[in-house]
Amino acid sequence: MPAWDAPPPPSSFRHWGIREVNILPTERHGLYDPAFEHDACGVGFIADLNGNKTHEIVSKGLEILVNLEHRGASGAEKNTGDGAGILVQMPHSFFLKVTSSIGIALPVPGTYGVGMVYLPKEPKARKKIQGVVERCVSECGQSVIGWREVPTDASSLGPTAISAEPSIWQVFVRRAPDLADAEAFERKLYVIRKYVERTIVEAGFEGAHDFYVCSLSYKTILYKGMLTPPQVEAYFPDLADNAFESAIALIHSRFSTNTMPSWPLAHPFRTLAHNGEINTLRGNRNWMKARESALASELFSEDDIRKILPVVDEHGSDSAALDNVVELLVMAGRSIPHVMMMLIPEAWEKDPEMSAEKKAFYEYHGALIEPWDGPASVAFTDGHLIGATLDRNGLRPSRYFLTKDNILVMASEAGVLEFPSEDIVLKGRLQPGRMFIASLDEHRIIPDEEIKHRICSAKPYGEWLGNKIVVSDLPAPREIRQPATDSILDRQKAFGYTLEDLRMLMEPMVRAGEEAIGSMGTDTPLAVLSDKSHVLFDYFKQLFAQVTNPPIDPIREETVMSLVSYVGGEGNLLTETPSHARIIELERPILTNDELERLRWVDKNGFTAKTISIVFKAVEGENRLEKALDRIRRQAVDAIEEGYEVIILSDKPVDSRHAAIPSLLAVSAVHHHLIRRGLRGQAGLIIETGEAREVHHFACLLGYGASAVNPYLAFQTIEDMRRRNLIAEDVTQEKAEYNFVKAVDKGLLKIMSKMGISTIPSYIGAQIFEAVGIAKAVVDEYFTNTPSRVDGIGLETIERETLLRHRFAFEAIELEDGDDDLEVGGQYAWRQRGERHMLSPDTIHKLQQACWKNDWNQWKEYTRLIDDQSKNPITLRGLLDFQNLAPISIDEVESVDSIVKRFATGAMSFGSISWEAHTTMAIAMNRLGGRSNTGEGGEDPRRYTAVKGGTKVSDIVGAKYALVDYEMKEGDSLRSSIKQVASGRFGVTSEYLVNADELQIKMAQGAKPGEGGQLPGHKVDKWIGATRHSTPGVALISPPPHHDIYSIEDLAQLIYDLKNGNVHARINVKLVSEVGVGTVAAGVAKAHSDVVLISGFDGGTGASPITSIKHAGLPWELGLAEAHQVLVRNGLRDRVVLQTDGMLRTGRDVAIAAMLGAEEWGVATAALVVMGCIMMRKCHLNTCPVGVATQDPELRKNFHGKPEYVETFFRYLAQDLRETMAQLGFRTVDEMVGRVDKLAPRKGVTHWKAKHVKVANILHKVESESTAYCSTKQDHGIDTALDNELLKLCAPAVERKEKVRAEIRLRNVNRTVGTILSAELTRRHGADALEDDTIHLKCTGTAGQSFLAFGVKGVTMEIEGEANDYFCKGLSGGRAILYPPRNSVFDPASNAIVGNVGFYGATSGEAFIMGKAGERFCVRNSGARVVVESIGDHGAEYMTGGRLVVLADIGRNFAAGMSGGVAYLFDDEKTRSRVNKAMVEIEDVVEPADLEELKSMISRHAEFTGSAKAKALLADWTNSVKKFVKVMPVDYKRALREMALEAAEGGKA
């Protein structure tokens, strides 16, 4: 049994006396946990649809692999890859050839199978395991023919890969004659493999760690390893053998955040190769486990079923788990496309264009299994069919082409294989939710519609759905029993309601159907450090997607989201019967009282419900809570055994003698108990609780297994609030409840989408939370497999916490009516009786006074207050103490001047804060040599030059704009050193990039990780509009994801793009702390970021839902320590700068940050405070009275901040740090970084909760071979960029603005072409300095990703060929022309020519594209003028400016979030229904100016590309123009009208 730190095997395993298969690195070290590794990658295949097996297919497959190398990654060693591999059909002739010499006589194909097996290198261990394999094979009635050691050549491998390299063998298994057919044999091989895997681990053999079966099949075989793509062929000489033939080659190159060497994690797996991420993995695994006991199939004996369990290997990656399930379902008789449709369904719920039979299929299967949700491009094969599918959102790219010889090639990029263009008969791209299938038996591509019709019509799914029950169809309850109204206050107290909950959280929900919005960060204690009694929900922090997977926009991309879930249904996943559709459908997860009663008394189709009381006797010190948990779990089991299929857990019986079990604990305890007992699939779990009132509560309950929640006390509270007139507007009770539920629904969608999850069934039980401050024993028992790194309170303290509230509710003498209301709260605004805050009236005052008056004594008083707070801890660092002091003289310590260079201010946009605040901070940081940050709002170019002494701000921007004038010193500069690149890409131009010292990619923001943002229209004045390239008065949306980062390799691409955009700037990737951020940081380091910033969850915001501010993300101490540990462990630490921020306040805080691994630090809130911020928390209302976070000119005048204050602040902070350094004996910051040995958990903590907290994990020390701080530079690979050639070629233009004409050849590996050239032009000549068409390059071939990114005016790139993703991203005035090869035989208008996310964030320039473009075309375009023939889904999303002309069809959800610019669309029958009309209107094109514009753009298109389509339209222009419609954002139209009016009036004046 290997030593791994995993929970004990669930009881379902004990039943068979077996242990889990363990093939992967499972050891945790400190904060590193292998469970959080991610991968993403390049994937592709080639197949000869005629079925001819040739060696050429194999070698071409390997060629594709090599051409996708840039999508994979290597670790600290260049020659150790993350993994690569190839899956092929059984190369029978090759095996015949090579086995004869080793004495193996192979029978005919189909009667033997081959296993590709990793074995220990040590011969004794290996032989023993081989013996076990042979025994298992024979136990399963088959026989081993022999073993072949696979020849390998490890000479090119790096040391890490070699350290984990197994001995690789092939085992040949003969089919027993009693098996009916080859497929029965394949199933038997599957059983053998699962059985062997389990047996070997169970036996605990030495070397079991090294054992792994890549594949065991009669049809296919898998060659893979921890290799780089080019190493695959060299490592496996077999692959080079001419006799090695296959009609299929499925390949994969892996980019992993993976931090431990692992061979088995390489793709492909047995059935598939995956590019993407399964976000719902935890829930999917749990649900699969829950279903195991019900599995039965006529294709498998009961003994076989036992042998294949567990279905999902607990320690595999997400892709491996998906493969496990696909394999099971395929083996049990479903076709592989059928299985893919089940597991990765398209967004069917709201699709008006989808057929009824398909909807029925999806709905029926939705009852069987929850979607495996997340961005995914999955290529799969069973040896006969080969295909690929995309997730419902289409978040991964896939392109394909077919040759006239019926060779099909598909890959993550176009251009991976070069074929003569005249040979290509078809080019396309995978579309969201569409299946792409080719059959080697039928020798053709089977269209999506055809294959799906075939599958959907195979069984009468629609008819079977007649068994479905909808709650509203159930009989209405005769009465709804509610506790008496006069006890409402008692019950509110018992469940921890505060005045704030009512006034700040619930009131807005009830009134407006929206979650409450707040601003600035949270600075209150973690629940486990608070004196107050907290509800258990507060101990759970929401996790979110960053880098390895994108969050979703639940508002603009609502079409993919769904709240429908199901209760009931047949548990056996391996069959399909009418009774599988015997389900209860829940429209949404929040049940009204009426709906709950209908369910409680359900008596239909055999459904009955059992209500279990979840209260316990309110007596202290007798472990009543634990006993009650045992009782309810037992009752749940009994209920299921008695046949109840709906279990309602209820805390309604709470009274003066009975306290409620925390609802979350009750739900999760029952959920996990039932999973362990194999019963979970047999009943739906519903919670009726008085506790749930805010969105986070509902999310927790669902995330831990509840199918629905009835918040009866929240409803009653709403009624009471109405009765007492506490709701600002007059709403009926019905409307009030409706609004509340609506707000919860929206909030849930937002929380789900933060993690990239689109459907409730996949969210239920997905456990997307990290626990902070709950004892391991409690987590393991009741919240099994929840990440928890800070051990804390046990059941006794949870019980005490509950009883504290209970006593307060029921024991306190009732005081005079009204006087004794609820607790004040004080979470969201400071209150004397409320929660403690780090920024209190006292600390704010002292900090301001110290910095305004240069008063070091006041500073020390301030730090004493803050650091004392850490003795009465608010944060995790408050639980740490310094140890091993070795005092030195402070004179020996690095100087203040040197330390302040390590400080940065936070990313706050011009827009979220005022011009005055933004520039004051910039001046100060520039003087210090530190760094200020633009935030995501662009920057006024007038700030880019340093000024002469005595220059006033008004001299630069004019007196009208400088509302608070300020005289500057010689050399001062208003320029922000860090330029942020966020998802909105506001004002991100070539000029912006060139004028940066650092470019920061904001992956997430501490206050609202995983969410987008919105700058309300009233904050967008003319100035801000101009800086952001948008229209004044029109709200601006920042999408939740960067649309060019759906995955780690995409981030690497953006890093590369930005480095091309400014080769002198360092690249910084901003992450937010959460479990697994260390592995993400490692990935980011591998993606060549120069700086990794780990933000704490408590960072500030200009506007965010209050529940996000409080409940999403984790403290930086955890994330930073984890990132540092993982980076050191992987030898990556010395090549990145590690930075942290989040409520850093004093030198002590900074010292701890340094010792946990950060050599640079960011401070935002405190810097604002010294400029006058008094934590109004009103940034979102534009009413900041001190002129910091407002654009109101009247209020901006109140700004009294001075750069000197900010300078003093940072100098004091540095001095404060120096004092600590002297005390600890550190002379430099560098030597201090990562020195956790000088930190110790604080001793003598007596706080009733805090005393249980264990922070040792944070202090885990990883020894480093190189420095623990950044000491080397990343190799960005800029030297090999094609642009180096272009610079030479274009020297006359670069140097003298002379015209250049040239031709160049492109391949997909030439990425980001034209960007360095553009940057150089900007640098030399300034923005827009070149004449149009000064440089004109004619390119042929396939353009790699990010072609002409940030291309500037004067540069024209003409491509004859095709292009990949991110075409012209950030286009800054350049021109692109793209058309298919002139000798193409296919119809250019209907074939894919450019990938996804073209023109993302383009600000100006133009382009003409003859062909089809992919998804999200022109997303966030703010100025480019583009003509294209047709586009995919989500076109013109979030567009704020520019023009888009589409000559043929558009995909779904066009113009979502479009707030500016104009689109002209060809109006076919689907166009209008595909436009998302939330923000736009569709008009006819009638205005003369519009008509002229449209005609001129189409004429230019015809001229530049020679488009036949354009020519045809122009030929009959009078009629053609009638077929176009104009899509115009409503707000934009209004703003334009207002501006025109204003101009007219101004003209008069």
Next chain:
Amino acid sequence: MGKETGFKEFDRKTFGYKPVEERVKGYSEFMIPLTQAEVETQGARCMNCGVPFCHSGCPLGNIIPDFNDYVYRRRWDKALESLRSTNNFPEFTGRICPAPCESACVVGLVKPPVAIKTVELAIIEHAWANGLMSPKPPHKRTGKRVAVVGSGPSGLAAADQLNKAGHSVTVFERAEKVGGLMRYGIPDFKLDKNVVQRRADLMAEEGVVFRTLANVGVNVPVSELRQNFDAIVLTGGSTQPRDLPIPGREGKGVHPAMEFLAQNNHRVAKLEGLRNQRGEKVEEILATGKRVLVIGGGDTGSDCVGTSIRQGAKSVLQVELLPKPPEGRTERTPWPTHPGPAMFSTSTSQAEGCERDWSVQSKEILRDKDGNVKGVRAVKLDWSKGKPEEVPGSEYVIECELVLLAMGFLHPEHKFMLEELGVDLDERGNVKAANHATSVDGVFAAGDMRRGQSLVVWAISEGRECARAVDAWLNNGASYLAAKASSLCQAKT
């Protein structure tokens, strides 16, 4: 909450005052209240700050943003509920509190602060006027008995709180009427005594027993209290005035301010005979027709000024030892601190026609042959070096017939009750009672008697905090009485 842009739209408006010539004719209050609508507009000026410095600056912890918002939303009942949750007697503080909350108001950074005191008073007077202040006795009695000695703001607050908690409370007051300093120290024109009585009556209806003319340690034996009560709360105030030990002090016409003020309050109340605050009969002191010198520049001094003017003094001069404070905030008194006397201000009494002088040190009280005061020899001080230095040759004589000493109070009277109880005193002579428990088990102290002379608002706060300590002591450590610093539902260890 609040009106987001209210502070930009509306100007500050507080309750006004009747013209001087009219108000000095009598002893009635001379505030001119705002209309209900005007108050609602003032409520709208509140910004509902994330860190409400006003709330922090209030010794009671009034949840000011909440009641401002309620008033703005015309929820006067809810505003009252919020206000009463922290303040037992808003009608007192609404009249006479110097409102440190307004000094701390964030609007005050950029505009005149929110008229918090005006809103507060409006809420409570609205409640009295509209029948919202009906008696609400506790639902249950605990059977525990508590004696509160002293009926000033702190004693009343303690009694009110303990009564709410169900304990049976008796208040002992040595004077004829309850109210302490509010009854006898503060002139009627600033705080009408009906306001005090109205509250005392309400408390009596709620079950608080008042025993007046009951001087514990004098005519009520300490032992009686010890026997009959489970706990004793001492709230006797800081009544020992600071004297002026200079030659001539014994002259006729030199009186501690409190004697003068108490006597006048008796007069206005038309009570029989003239008594001092100890209830002892005294001779009449009148400023009528005299030149009055008030020594001491604080609030009590101001009260002497206003009273003297109403009595028809020929002239009134108020002198202060310290230098004249600056007109506005200084480096030493930045926002949000309450500058108090460190900032120049003119009280309503001072506005009624008195002269003021600063940096004046009295050297000797001059008497005529009958021993009557005829003047004070004084000298000007130079404070420029941070400590007082007499200005050479600056001696002069202030001619006057009445000298009122308003130089503050030292500590409680030690004789009788305190001595007999045997409670420890602190170095300043106040009752030593950390967390309100004195050195004697079951005996608690609050208010000026414990913390030294201070504001009424502090006295109320002291009474509340003390009540919680008493309640917890009576209930084995648990108390659900509200107090400002501790929530009701938390634990530390």
